[in-house]
Amino acid sequence: MSTFETKKYPSIDEQVICAKHRSGLKIKLIPKKFSSGCAAFGTRYGGKDSVFKLEGEKEFTVMPEGVAHYLEHKMFENEDGSDTFEKFGRYGTYANAYTSHDVTCYHFTSTNHFTDNLRILLDYVSHPYYTKENVDKEQGIIGQEIKMGDDNPSRALYYMLLNSLYESNPVKTKVVGTVESIAQITPELLYKCYNTFYNLSNMRLCVSADTTMEEILGVCDEVLKDQPEKKIIRRSFVEKDEVNSKYSEKKMSVSKPIFIAGIKDNFYSDDYNEMTRRSIVSDLLMTVLFGQSGDFYQEVYESGLINDFGYGANYSDAYGFCDLSGKTSEPEKAYEKIVECLKDAKNILKAEDFNRCKIASIASLVKSCDAVGIAQAEFRSTIFGGEIFDTLEMYRNVTFDEVVNLADELFQENHLTLNVVKPLKD
Amino acid sequence: MTRRKKISDGIYLNYIEDNRFKVNAVSIKFMLPIQTEKNTSRALIFPVITRGTVHYPTEKELNKTLELLYCSSLNYSHSKIGDMTLDTLNSVFLRDKYIQDDTDVETGVMKILEDVILHPLLENNTFKTDTVKTEVKQLADSERASINNKGRYAINRCIRNMLSEDPFGYPANGTVEDIEKTTSEQIYEQYIYMLSHARIEIFIAGVVDFDRHFKFYKDIFSQIDRQYEEKTVVTPITDHVTEVKKVREKDDVAQGKMVIGFRSFCSNKDDYEDYAPYVVGLNIFGSGSTSKLFNNVREKMSLCYYCSSFSVYEKGLMFVQSGVAMENEEKAYNAILDQLENMKKGDITEGEIENAKSDAISETVATFDYLQGIISWCFEKILVGKPFDSQLYIDSINRVTKEQIVEKFKKVELDTYYFLYGGESK
Numbered sequence: 001m002s003t004f005e006t007k008k009y010p011s012i013d014e015q016v017i018c019a020k021h022r023s024g025l026k027i028k029l030i031p032k033k034f035s036s037g038c039a040a041f042g043t044r045y046g047g048k049d050s051v052f053k054l055e056g057e058k059e060f061t062v063m064p065e066g067v068a069h070y071l072e073h074k075m076f077e078n079e080d081g082s083d084t085f086e087k088f089g090r091y092g093t094y095a096n097a098y099t100s101h102d103v104t105c106y107h108f109t110s111t112n113h114f115t116d117n118l119r120i121l122l123d124y125v126s127h128p129y130y131t132k133e134n135v136d137k138e139q140g141i142i143g144q145e146i147k148m149g150d151d152n153p154s155r156a157l158y159y160m161l162l163n164s165l166y167e168s169n170p171v172k173t174k175v176v177g178t179v180e181s182i183a184q185i186t187p188e189l190l191y192k193c194y195n196t197f198y199n200l201s202n203m204r205l206c207v208s209a210d211t212t213m214e215e216i217l218g219v220c221d222e223v224l225k226d227q228p229e230k231k232i233i234r235r236s237f238v239e240k241d242e243v244n245s246k247y248s249e250k251k252m253s254v255s256k257p258i259f260i261a262g263i264k265d266n267f268y269s270d271d272y273n274e275m276t277r278r279s280i281v282s283d284l285l286m287t288v289l290f291g292q293s294g295d296f297y298q299e300v301y302e303s304g305l306i307n308d309f310g311y312g313a314n315y316s317d318a319y320g321f322c323d324l325s326g327k328t329s330e331p332e333k334a335y336e337k338i339v340e341c342l343k344d345a346k347n348i349l350k351a352e353d354f355n356r357c358k359i360a361s362i363a364s365l366v367k368s369c370d371a372v373g374i375a376q377a378e379f380r381s382t383i384f385g386g387e388i389f390d391t392l393e394m395y396r397n398v399t400f401d402e403v404v405n406l407a408d409e410l411f412q413e414n415h416l417t418l419n420v421v422k423p424l425k426d
Numbered sequence: 427m428t429r430r431k432k433i434s435d436g437i438y439l440n441y442i443e444d445n446r447f448k449v450n451a452v453s454i455k456f457m458l459p460i461q462t463e464k465n466t467s468r469a470l471i472f473p474v475i476t477r478g479t480v481h482y483p484t485e486k487e488l489n490k491t492l493e494l495l496y497c498s499s500l501n502y503s504h505s506k507i508g509d510m511t512l513d514t515l516n517s518v519f520l521r522d523k524y525i526q527d528d529t530d531v532e533t534g535v536m537k538i539l540e541d542v543i544l545h546p547l548l549e550n551n552t553f554k555t556d557t558v559k560t561e562v563k564q565l566a567d568s569e570r571a572s573i574n575n576k577g578r579y580a581i582n583r584c585i586r587n588m589l590s591e592d593p594f595g596y597p598a599n600g601t602v603e604d605i606e607k608t609t610s611e612q613i614y615e616q617y618i619y620m621l622s623h624a625r626i627e628i629f630i631a632g633v634v635d636f637d638r639h640f641k642f643y644k645d646i647f648s649q650i651d652r653q654y655e656e657k658t659v660v661t662p663i664t665d666h667v668t669e670v671k672k673v674r675e676k677d678d679v680a681q682g683k684m685v686i687g688f689r690s691f692c693s694n695k696d697d698y699e700d701y702a703p704y705v706v707g708l709n710i711f712g713s714g715s716t717s718k719l720f721n722n723v724r725e726k727m728s729l730c731y732y733c734s735s736f737s738v739y740e741k742g743l744m745f746v747q748s749g750v751a752m753e754n755e756e757k758a759y760n761a762i763l764d765q766l767e768n769m770k771k772g773d774i775t776e777g778e779i780e781n782a783k784s785d786a787i788s789e790t791v792a793t794f795d796y797l798q799g800i801i802s803w804c805f806e807k808i809l810v811g812k813p814f815d816s817q818l819y820i821d822s823i824n825r826v827t828k829e830q831i832v833e834k835f836k837k838v839e840l841d842t843y844y845f846l847y848g849g850e851s852k
Binding site for chain 1: 448484485496497520524560564570577678680681714720721724781791794796
């Protein structure tokens with residue numbers, strides 16, 4: 001019998017029930033009183049994980065780019081020829097999946113028969129069926145998905161940024177791969193990846209619904225077989241402190257230049273709490289400097305120098321960076337303005353602004369707890385060993401000094417890069 | 427529980443009480459009959475006003491206040507709905523029980539809304555020239571940038587070609603030329619006109635004191651000299667197609683973007699008994715992942731990554747969109763029309779109908795798990811003169827028969843074919 005633990009968060013009326021199924025799968029339930037329920041089931045395996053081995057194996061296996069994503073598409077095939085979408089479709093359930101740099105997640109949102117939907121989810125993800133025919137058929141579909149991405153200037157810019165930031169970090173690998181790399185994919189390769197990464201000890205199930213843990217464990221009992229734990233070793237890499245390239249540009253059909261500047265943070269940690277804390281401090285730092293209540297934003301907006309200005313702090317167990325992006329007819333000038341602000345950060349940062357941004361960030365998190373699909377956000381936290389609601393307390397604990405110190409550490413010339421997509425005709 | 431109460435001619439307050447959320451949502455909708463030459467001025471009203479009001483003279487101060495109000499949001503949108511332009515002011519704010527101190531967030535948000543509606547910052551009886559200049563430039567840039575999102579761009583081009591004579595076909599923001607010649611006086615004139623002539627529907631969803639809000643809005647709008655005349659909101663297209671339009675345009679795209687426009691002769695104004703069969707049919711044809719378009723054009727023929735249908739219900743229009751390789755243009759087009767033909771011939775299984783019904787019902791039920799979803803539902807019902815109760819709609823969905831679906835789809839007429847292609851195409 002599995003035992004559960006309930007973590008309570010009374011200030012936001014939330015709780016998380018945690019359990020470990022005998023199969024080795026760890027499960028989280030966020031009870032919600034909505035008509036819709038959501039479940040997310042997935043693995044810590046994404047676009048960046050193309051070189052790996054299991055503990056005990058001698059050699060690393062090297063996979064072509066895009067395998068994790070290809071595999072995700074092929075999970076929807078079943079040996080008896082039945083259609084997974086059709087099975088969910090009977091209940092009017094919305095089902096989908098995504099692959100990112102570091103995770104693959106299969107999810108559904110339903111308004112009835114939650115338990116039956118959960119059974120379908122666990123069943124199809126735990127039964128791979130790859131044949132030469134069904135693998136080949138996907139070439140055309142994913143080929144068009146790749147082409148669709150090629151027509152998207154923001155996506156092009158994002159990968160330009162990753163290539164400029166990193167020399168060897170595999171996060172720069174294209175999640176969908178290339179037309180050439182996916183041509184090398186065979187059923188054997190997919191089985192190899194599946195058997196490595198879709199081990200239940202490497203997976204998590206998160207649910208946000210009006211249901212009970214007993215109900216969920218009942219479905220797990222029916223569908224999941226016990227699995228011995230497997231330890232995956234990803235090839236380590238050494239990434240230099242400075243950026244790989246200070247500048248890159250490309251021409252595409254856009255109305256005016258669009259840019260993304262990056263700030264490399266060579267801090268990453270396998271420890272979820274450390275990683276999340278870093279990402280929170282970084283997020284607050286960027287918000288105080290570049291948020292809509294700051295001078296920088298107002299100046300570039302009013303002068304019309306930058307449109308659609310945005311910023312972000314992106315952290316995972318194997319990468320960390322901040323980005324600033326927008327459209328501008330003068331990319332160099334916009335970048336100069338950004339660098340000026342970064343250099344002057346110590347003078348610009350004020351405790352009053354920090355405190356206000358902190359209140360707003362915490363409130364924004366509380367607001368997001370209303371989402372039916374919070375199971376998906378919880379999945380991202382829990383797959384790295386954390387708990388989404390703990391983030392609130394972490395935000396509360398961040399001090400102004402930490403933010404100031406991070407500015408010192410991060411904002412150095414050799415951490416910065418500019419990437420621009422320019423119109424075909426200047 | 428829902429309440430709807432008249433504030434004055436053409437102004438109503440709608441309250442949907444729901445205590446499942448941590449936030450309350452307010453949405454104030456202003457509708458005026460489309461006058462294409464006024465589209466731009468109307469599009470600029472809220473961008474200009476939210477840049478400064480009497481009590482919050484700069485956008486920075488306004489944003490700071492919103493942050494201190496626990497990240498309350500204030501945003502606006504401008505669009506077309508049926509024969510009207512629709513300008514909406516939205517705010518979402520935390521409920522008192524989730525606020526850690528004695529900040530009165532709700533009152534704070536009400537003050538801001540009042541200021542934005544009644545007390546914009548003026549200079550010589552019109553909006554400030556500098557502010558208008560900035561917003562004109564921002565909007566023109568954003569209109570130019572519509573080329574960056576190829577899929578969306580293709581849809582807009584198709585609609586424009588399809589409805590060259592209908593006011594609905596004209597861009598909601600006007601053209602770049604319209605935007606660049608817009609003056610402060612024109613925007614101010616439309617602001618005054620909107621307050622005096624618009625149909626105004628105010629929605630509050632969450633938990634508030636209805637009487638307090640009723641009095642608040644009554645006080646606001648009693649300060650305005652109203653000259654409201656009731657106008658039709660939804661007039662779907664009822665003319666038959668006399669000549670199919672074919673438009674192919676060149677751009678630097680790696681993948682062709684196909685959009686096919688049809689007249690459906692069915693709108694959300696129709697009785698549920700007429701409307702529900704079309705919704706179920708549309709789902710079977712192309713709007714779900716068990717749809718004919720998905721299963722055939724993508725899964726069986728591997729021609730694309732996405733191929734789906736959607737409707738502009740107010741106008742009685744149906745569209746199919748897909749991203750396909752240039753060399754597969756004809757093949758994809760034929761495959762899409764073949765599936766439409768199958769709908770008309772009644773090549774539809776009971777299983778498809780059951781799935782589509784579950785899907786349509788599920789979507790309706792799920793709408794009520796989001797405050798914005800609840801507001802959109804109620805708003806649409808007001809526009810088409812139907813009661814808020816979703817059970818009436820769900821019952822009609824359940825009664826749909828195959829014969830009704832076929833009868834609806836037999837009426838569908840091809841109107842416009844649009845293809846955005848790249849260099850190597852014929």
